[in-house]
Amino acid sequence: MPRAFVRFAVRRTLLAALTVLLVSSAAMALVRLAPGDALSDFEMSLEAAAAERERLGLDAPFLTQYAAWLGRAIRLDFGQSLKYRRPVQDLIGERVGNTVLLGASALLLATLIGLPAGILTGSRRGPLASLARGVSFALLSIPPLVTSFVLLLFAAATGLFPVGGMGALPGGGSIEVARYLALPCLAIALPMAAVIERLQSEAVRDALADPSVRAARARGCSRARLVWRHARRLSLKPVIALYGVLVGTVLSGSFVVEIVMAWPGLGALTYEALVARDLYLVAGCAAAGALCLSAGVLASDLALAVADPRVTEPS
């Protein structure tokens, strides 16, 4: 492995770790900044509340509290959730897998639809390509918030798919999980497939105008080979670069879909934690979310570096 690549990978990994630290710290600071705390919703006397705050360490100055939390977090102890009275890492462990499952399947589905569609619209004219282009343009305007409602309506009207939730048993058969996964996954994947299609289409069109492709054509390459081999390779780079951005889009979309469709994931948990001012749970969720995000971006960066070694050179 070339040294430039290793240095690039190390730098990016450190950056990802820094992001996780910063995001969870910022989330914690924001919750502390907010008026009220986890106890303000409970009916209790001022003395009892003060005693409880002292017991939970909520009355300590922020920096003391933060230092204590950081010290424990490094040892992977993220504290107790004030709302659920359970360790934060247990709560997150139950949820993060669901979000990763939803996000990864949505990303995969969007790729499976978007990439071929983009190659089609980028390389051809005709009714089929026009149709794909039109559908894609319309889907670009329909965010997950809207798609999830429309899909729910479809589920309620036809009864083909369950309306929300994740089934009785999370560990139930994979067919059962897939049935529940279908709609939330589609709700995120459809708008994203449109984004991928638009970019892939433009990249293929540019690639087909590239001198190397024209040279291949002059050598007598077949049209299919030109598009699916030469142009596809050239168009790989901008599309891989897009995935670094899409990971964030997936997480945003997943938040909305988890709440509309009652998918028990990290987004819904983060929301609950924020509203309950559950300090440690917020910080834990932020750390887990940032970890998902950074891992996705890192994977995309490394894939890009493999596809185009030039990106490992410092700009």
Added chain:
Amino acid sequence: MTLPPRRAAGAALLGIVAAAAAGADLLQVHPSARQFRDFVYAPPMPPRIVDAGGRLRPPFVYPLRLEDRLERRFVEDRAQPMPLRLFSGGALLAADGPSPWFPLGTDGLGRDVLSRLVRGARTSLGVAFLASAGALLLGAVAGALAGYAGGRLDDGLMWAADFVMALPAIYVVLALRAAAPLVLGAAEVFWTMAAVFILAGWPLAARTVRAVVAAERTREYAEAARSIGAGTVRLLLRHLLPAAHGILAAQAALLLPGFILAEATLSFVGLGFGEPIPSWGLMLQDAGRGRALAEAPWLLAPAGAIALVVFAVNLVASERASGASPRYSRDKSLW
């Protein structure tokens, strides 16, 4: 200057929506908060021009009669068509008859969906427009400062911008919103939301403006302006920032739909506007409740409105000048 047809269509659509929001008082058939106890989940009553006997007549609607209160079953009363009249009872178009007219049906409290939709357009689009303008302004200032000054300030500002942009936007908005008191009055919600959106949205504009200003400031015309004594502020405002205006317009087309969605999401989860101020997100909250969707699919009207506005903005932004095209850049939308 003539617009390409797609952009013209988008601009026309946006104009219609803006006019509907501005003229909400005229368009709403009933006060948006009025509850019709006998018309809970009443279906839409489309205007007709052909009556039950197949005869053509001036536009009219059939009144609804509640047949079964428990099952919420309504029947059209074919015997008494109500003619539609222009400018009657303070509304642009109203039905003339004993029974109320609900063009888009009613919600679970018996409120007219159309009235709430046009009222909600004011709140939802108002916040989004204000926040877009604010984010562009803040982004332009930060970007101009960073691009012009360079050095540490540049590094610091752009690092902050990159950090915010790398995070999923909805979480940034959510976390910032949660730092404000959870329960707020209507006006406070409006300003809090706008402020939160501006804080989440400025980096997008700042990044691009910085790139333009940093590139343009070494050009001959900037040099010339400086040499005849133009000060920093004048140079930025009169010479450098105008070079970024096309790019700023492109950013607006990304920010506005994102903010409309952010409002809808926040109000949907209960951190945005609350009753009785209608907003599109709040209306969607009603639609998401229990079996409302199966019983009253017309409650999805605000989802349609959101898609329509985003579609219109996308139309306007399509085929933009190739120089301002953000392709391949790490631009992201806010959802």
